[in-house]
Amino acid sequence: MDEVNVVVAHSERATLRVGDVFLKVDADQTRVDVEVEAMALAPVPAPRVLWRKPPVLALAALPGTALGRLGEPSTASPRAWAAAGAALRELHEAPLPPWPGRRRRDPEELAAELDGECEALVANGLLPADLVTRNRQVAEAALRPWTPAFTHGDLQAEHVFVDGDRVTGILDWSEAGRGDALFDVATLTLGHQEHLDDVLTGYGTDADVDVIRAWWSARSLLGVRWLIDHGFDAFAPGCEVDVLKSNM
Template sequence: MDEVEVVVAHSERATLRVGDVFLKVDPDQARIDVEVEAMALVPVPTPEVLWRKPPVLAIAAVPGTALGRLGEPSTASPAAWAAAGAAVRTMHDAPLPPWPGRGRGLDELAADLDGECERLVANGVLPADLVTRNRQVAEAALRPWTPVFAHGDLQITHVFVDGDEVTGIIDWSEAGQGDALFDLATLTLGHEEHLADVVAGYGTDVDLDVIRGWWSLRSLLVIRWLAEHGFDPTAPGCEVDVLRSRM
């Protein structure tokens, strides 16, 4: 009998693996609706939806292995990273999905960032100079952008490869009309050494300062949430190290 593996679990949702089946438990049915529709529309490899019975969505595992993990060296080849960049470009070139993204507008995002920076310093979570420097770097990401079909949570563990080919992209619950460079930044967070490979595969010029801005912005916004939900943003190579790399 297959064992039950807890892939991720916190107060908002949980994902379990039983053999070659992933069970996503999410009381927010809007997220599940987005995930199912996005996988049906996007022109890149995605998991097969096996069945759905709220609040559970069952999907098949995709072949291959994750491109890597945050905080660990990636064993994937430069060609695999480039293939990931090419797959992301295919997604971004697809027709826009008929729903907006779930992200915040620029004014709201800037206000949230400023508030989070104040809390990080006031509560002694991070040194003031580290927060101030990264708030400056993050400013580059706070600019108008042309929406694309965006994944919205394109973490390195959400892209699967076999050799030098992308076999599947998973976890589409945040998909929508979004910023292309946010996707590229999320994919390369903590793996700056592979940014050039991803950009080469993406096949067009990108503003690297904006990508670095998103690294700082995203890290500043999630550190408290991660700590409160059982994750360690201070682990080697993770969010706090990402912030330190900008000093």
């Protein structure tokens, strides 16, 4: 009998792997609706839906291995990272999906959220004030008007599977929608900053690196408390707090 492996689990959702099947358990069926439709519309490889019986979605496992994992050195080749960048460009140039996206926020709304989160991080003694202040300054470059693109919304390196130098599929589309393309580029390279040039080789060098770096700071600032509250370690080597420290 195949073993049941817990891929990720927290209060919002859980993903299990049983043999060659991923079982995603999510009480928010709107989020699952987005995931299924996004995979059908995206012009890049995605898992095949085997069946759906709320609150469970069953997906076929992708061949290959994850491009990388936060907090661990990536063993993928520069060409694999470039292939991920090329796939991301293809997604961003696709027709917009019909829904707005869960992460669509105007600059003023995002600035207010960042300011509140920075205040909480310092007030609760989670991070030193100088570290928070410096990264809030860096994050300012992300607070600008942007042209909506078809975005994945949570394109961590571990959501991209590769076989050699080829992308075999992209997982976890529940945050997909109309969003800032450079947020996707930043999420893919978060904690793997040394591979940004490889990604841009495939994606295109017209990407604004200052905005990508700003999103590294913004995403990390916004993520620390959520990660702690959901049982993850933002202070682990190579993870969000180390990303923030790299800007000092």
